[in-house]
Amino acid sequence: MILPIYIYGHPVLRKVTTDINSSYPNLKELIDNMFETMYNAEGVGLAAPQVGLEDRIFVIDLSPLADEDHPEFKDLKKAFVNARITKRTGEMSSYEEGCLSIPGINENVPRQDEIEIEYLDEYLEPHTETYTGFTARVIQHEYDHIEGILFIDHISAIRKRLIKSKLANMTKGKVNCHYRVRTA
Ligand code: NI
Numbered sequence: 001m002i003l004p005i006y007i008y009g010h011p012v013l014r015k016v017t018t019d020i021n022s023s024y025p026n027l028k029e030l031i032d033n034m035f036e037t038m039y040n041a042e043g044v045g046l047a048a049p050q051v052g053l054e055d056r057i058f059v060i061d062l063s064p065l066a067d068e069d070h071p072e073f074k075d076l077k078k079a080f081v082n083a084r085i086t087k088r089t090g091e092m093s094s095y096e097e098g099c100l101s102i103p104g105i106n107e108n109v110p111r112q113d114e115i116e117i118e119y120l121d122e123y124l125e126p127h128t129e130t131y132t133g134f135t136a137r138v139i140q141h142e143y144d145h146i147e148g149i150l151f152i153d154h155i156s157a158i159r160k161r162l163i164k165s166k167l168a169n170m171t172k173g174k175v176n177c178h179y180r181v182r183t184a
Contacts, residue, residue, distance in 0.1 A: 001033045001036065002033075002037050002040045002179075002180065003034070003037045003051040003052075003180075004051070004181055005037065005046075005050055005051065005100050005101060005179060005180065005181050005182070006049065006050055006051065006052050006101060006181070006182050006183075007101055007102075007103070007170050007173075007175050007181045007182065007183045007184070008101055008150070008167055008170040009167075009170050009172075009173075009183060009184040010052075010101075010182065010183065011184065012049050012053075013049050013101055013145070013148070013150065014148045015049060015148050016146075016147055017048060017049060017053075017054050017055055017056040017146045017147075017148075018054060018055065019056050019082040020056060020057065020081060020082060022124055024055070027057075027081070027122065027124075028122055030048075030057070031057070031059060031079045031122045033051075034046050034048070034051060034057070034058075034059045034079075035059055035061065035077075037051060037179075038059060038100070039061075040179055041100045041177075041178075041179040043100045044060060044061060044062055044064075044065070044138055045058065045059065045060040045061075045138050045139075045141060046059055046100065046142070047142045047145030047146050048145075048146065049148070050101050052182065056081065056146050057079065057080070057081050057146070058080050058083070058142035058143070058145060058146055059078065059079045059080070059142075060076060060077070060135075060139065060142060061076065061077040061078075062076035062077075062134070062138065063075070063076060065134075072135070073135070078121070079121055079122040080117070080119040080120075080121075080142070080143075081119060081120040081121065081122065081124065082119060082120050083117055083118065083120075083143060083146070084117065084118050084119070085115050085117050085139075085140070086116045086117065086118055086128075087115060087116035088112040088114070088115050088140075089112065089113075089114045089115075090112055090113030090114035091112070091113045092110050092111065092113070093110065093113060094109060094110045094111075095108065095109065095134075095137060096108050096109075097109045097137070097141060097151045098151075099150065100179070101145075101150070102152060102167075103170075103175060103176070103177040104166065104176070104177070105152070105163055105167075107151065107152060107155045107159055107163070108155070109137075109141075109151050109155065110154060111136070111137050111140050111141075111154075112136070112140075113133060113136060114131070114132045114136055115130070115131055115136045115139060115140060116129070116130050117129055117130075117131065117139060117143075152167070170183070171183075171184055
């Protein structure tokens, strides 16, 4: 089922989410719905607050980006439950990001190149993994969401001023995109 995506200005996007427990109802169904919602909106990641939930869950799927140069993306359809980034290392680099909750805005965001993350998968099996490069970036973007942080929080004051009126419009419910949304 495709869920509406919550847009900038909705307070749920600023909530620090909480861990789920093993009796969480219909976890697999929620994760399937999150993937379906993400594909429909043509994203590579989606976090629970973006579908209105204050739960520590996000999904990514980089497999559509797999090619000869990046065969590793093929296996990167994953759900992250109760995730904690335990290490951030490596160089800082900037790369353009966007967000399904902030449609029409793309900005360069500085992030560290390597992370270690502990999480449960959709079957609540624990994992500890290290990611680098673009994958580490996508995971950090989604991880920010479960901490109530948005990518525009990482941009300069000048860049932020330049997008201020677009953000104000979103907060007022004026948003133009091809998927179903919910505004504040
Ligand atoms: Ni996002």
